[in-house]
Amino acid sequence: MRSRQAARRIADSAGISPGDTVLEVGTGLGALTRELCGRGARIISVERNGRLYGEASASLHCEGLELRRGDGFAVEDGFDVFVSNLPYSQSRRAVEWLVQRDFARGIVTVQKEFAAKLMEADPRRRRAIGVLAGHCFEMRVLFPVARSCFDPPPRVDSVVVELAKRRTIPGGVVRAVNGIFSYRRKTMRGIMKQFGREGGPGRLDDLSGDEIVGVAAEIAR
Numbered sequence: 001m002r003s004r005q006a007a008r009r010i011a012d013s014a015g016i017s018p019g020d021t022v023l024e025v026g027t028g029l030g031a032l033t034r035e036l037c038g039r040g041a042r043i044i045s046v047e048r049n050g051r052l053y054g055e056a057s058a059s060l061h062c063e064g065l066e067l068r069r070g071d072g073f074a075v076e077d078g079f080d081v082f083v084s085n086l087p088y089s090q091s092r093r094a095v096e097w098l099v100q101r102d103f104a105r106g107i108v109t110v111q112k113e114f115a116a117k118l119m120e121a122d123p124r125r126r127r128a129i130g131v132l133a134g135h136c137f138e139m140r141v142l143f144p145v146a147r148s149c150f151d152p153p154p155r156v157d158s159v160v161v162e163l164a165k166r167r168t169i170p171g172g173v174v175r176a177v178n179g180i181f182s183y184r185r186k187t188m189r190g191i192m193k194q195f196g197r198e199g200g201p202g203r204l205d206d207l208s209g210d211e212i213v214g215v216a217a218e219i220a221r
């Protein structure tokens, strides 16, 4: 990201306390990483691109910072705070991974439309990813980030979203929620039949998000 001010604002909103472990996925050239430094936290920042990892390693030096090369979603270390300005193609993967991890708070920059999907309240427009996120996080949009803050400027609008963790669910339940939504036009009886289970009356749209996760947990059992 090109704007130091925007990176600072994102880092400030992460509410990092001394002693926290912060996981950043996507170091890039370290615009955000630099702002996470100096807050007394241990910072694990992961970049999968070898060239960017090399450049960041050569230029970023701060106490408590550990730069790693690889897939940030393969990290097994525990963390308190998650921070990421991810490529938007990975937003869904990030949320599906985060619902399975135990941590306190996430600050993610996402496409404005993706944030709307996460927070969609209308059951007819709801997606699997919104049901998962709504079950596992308390969410709010913190602020928009102007296109000019990025280099190159994206063709879409971006917002910073806070994800405060409420619950953690296993991967099997994530897969089952996605599976249920692939049959969303069927009745509940029809959906459950796809998974070899007996279903009750009504349709998916009649269920709350938490009830859908409950059904998914039953399927995953």
Ligand SMILES: C[S@@+](CC[C@H](N)C(=O)[O-])C[C@H]1O[C@@H](n2cnc3c(N)ncnc32)[C@H](O)[C@@H]1O
Pocket (backbone or CB within 6 Å): 001, 002, 025, 026, 027, 028, 029, 030, 031, 032, 033, 046, 047, 048, 049, 052, 070, 071, 072, 073, 085, 086, 087, 090
């Ligand atoms: C939009 S850039 C943000 C870079 C920097 N954090 C900033 O704010 O300027 C996203 C970065 O994430 C990296 N990335 C994408 N997927 C990743 C993954 N699964 N694990 C680690 N890094 C990833 C990309 O290579 C890219 O450098």
